Amino acid sequence: MSSHLPNATQPINVGILGATGTVGQRFITLLSAHPWFKIHVLGASPRSAGKRYSEVVKWKQALPIPAGVGDMVVRECRVDDGDVEEGGGKWRGCRVVFSGLDADVAGPIEASFRAADLAVFSNSKNYRRDPHVPLIVPLVNPSHFSIIPQQRALHSPPLQKGFIVTNANCSTTGYVIPLCALEKAFGPIESVLVTTMQAISGAGYPGVSALDIMDNVIPYISGEEEKIEWETLKILGGIAESDAGLKTFDMHAKHPLRVSASCNRVPVIDGHTECVSVRFERRPPPSPQQVREAFAAFTPDCQALGAPSAPRRAIVVHEEADRPQPRLDRYFQDGAGVSVGRVRQCQVLDVKFVVLANNVSIGAATSSIINAEIAVLKGIVG
Numbered sequence: 001m002s003s004h005l006p007n008a009t010q011p012i013n014v015g016i017l018g019a020t021g022t023v024g025q026r027f028i029t030l031l032s033a034h035p036w037f038k039i040h041v042l043g044a045s046p047r048s049a050g051k052r053y054s055e056v057v058k059w060k061q062a063l064p065i066p067a068g069v070g071d072m073v074v075r076e077c078r079v080d081d082g083d084v085e086e087g088g089g090k091w092r093g094c095r096v097v098f099s100g101l102d103a104d105v106a107g108p109i110e111a112s113f114r115a116a117d118l119a120v121f122s123n124s125k126n127y128r129r130d131p132h133v134p135l136i137v138p139l140v141n142p143s144h145f146s147i148i149p150q151q152r153a154l155h156s157p158p159l160q161k162g163f164i165v166t167n168a169n170c171s172t173t174g175y176v177i178p179l180c181a182l183e184k185a186f187g188p189i190e191s192v193l194v195t196t197m198q199a200i201s202g203a204g205y206p207g208v209s210a211l212d213i214m215d216n217v218i219p220y221i222s223g224e225e226e227k228i229e230w231e232t233l234k235i236l237g238g239i240a241e242s243d244a245g246l247k248t249f250d251m252h253a254k255h256p257l258r259v260s261a262s263c264n265r266v267p268v269i270d271g272h273t274e275c276v277s278v279r280f281e282r283r284p285p286p287s288p289q290q291v292r293e294a295f296a297a298f299t300p301d302c303q304a305l306g307a308p309s310a311p312r313r314a315i316v317v318h319e320e321a322d323r324p325q326p327r328l329d330r331y332f333q334d335g336a337g338v339s340v341g342r343v344r345q346c347q348v349l350d351v352k353f354v355v356l357a358n359n360v361s362i363g364a365a366t367s368s369i370i371n372a373e374i375a376v377l378k379g380i381v382g
């Protein structure tokens, strides 16, 4: 494994598709201080292309635009757009491409970058259901990287280096981390009820109008409940192999898991809060205290692997009766872990708790970056 370990003298060039957006800005903040990755090219819509980044971005991060980034010229999201170097465009000089593209355009753009044999780490929903594309929450299911050789082989023409890896919907990400900890400690979960209170930044920029969200709660986010319900099964399920040797995602089939999600938009800027109730297959179920201990003890594989952006603590358990809260807890560990609290008995299912996850960090850019780190460490990035 150490042979794949990058060093500071040989940084890995990365590109960012959708660099001007909410997720794109978070990518820039995180990548500008990254020990291995170096921002090489920024892409956005034709409206922004050809202009300096600082001219076109509506920068909403607390930290200023990192030195050197504001003057970069934004490129079109076309593989051959940009300065010609080493026989190709600027994008071809990247070993990793992160995508924070608007889902309306992400499908064909990400496919074209994969076809150009580039490693694409996407935040968009477009390929999450693809049977050969892994949907990876890095603190939960990095073992799903094992499908990449099949994805490359089945591409026409077969690829040497290119692939697409997606990360999950931000609400899915936040709550599958504690669910994974519970399954690891106590075996399969049978049913889950989850009610979300999702931040405004989840809708991108400019997102929800102030007149709609101020002094209000909107009890509907298009497509969100369906995504949470099926993404959970792909992420927490394993990988099966057919008689013909084809790998497939088993969607938690051996232990059917029922999920019901109710999603709400609330007037919070960053940080999705979720109220979760679970029923275990095992009888008797674990006590709330055992659940607390399992959360605190949860150690994801990416920590042992040495991914530099993995949080020190994947799950922080709060004992205070009124935590977690978005304003107090969303920046803990730079938003890379999740905060859990109010672990208690559920009179209908078994146990209930509240989870808070930073939707733009572990819910989006941080997950993509840890996924790319894992892929580098596993030798999957060519």
Ligand SMILES: NC(=O)C1=CN([C@@H]2O[C@H](COP(=O)(O)OP(=O)(O)OC[C@H]3O[C@@H](n4cnc5c(N)ncnc54)[C@H](OP(=O)(O)O)[C@@H]3O)[C@@H](O)[C@H]2O)C=CC1
Binding pocket: 017, 018, 019, 020, 021, 022, 023, 024, 043, 044, 045, 046, 047, 048, 049, 077, 099, 100, 101, 102, 103, 105, 106, 123, 124, 125, 168, 169, 170, 201, 202, 203, 204, 205, 206, 359, 360, 363, 364
């Ligand atoms: N915000 C969040 O919390 C999360 C978002 N996601 C997903 O991540 C993706 C990005 O979300 P978010 O950052 O919020 O979205 P934004 O709307 O804030 O940003 C969208 C980006 O896409 C670019 N873009 C738009 N049209 C085109 C085009 N025709 N060609 C090339 N680029 C284009 C925009 O560039 P320009 O500025 O030039 O218009 C901008 O950089 C989405 O798919 C979203 O669903 C996933 C998890 C969480």
Ligand SMILES: N[C@@H](CC(=O)OP(=O)(O)O)C(=O)O
Binding pocket: 103, 123, 124, 125, 168, 169, 170, 198, 199, 201, 202, 203, 221, 224, 227, 359
């Ligand atoms: N829909 C989510 C964010 C998002 O963009 O999700 P997805 O990547 O699954 O479309 C929210 O509004 O908070």
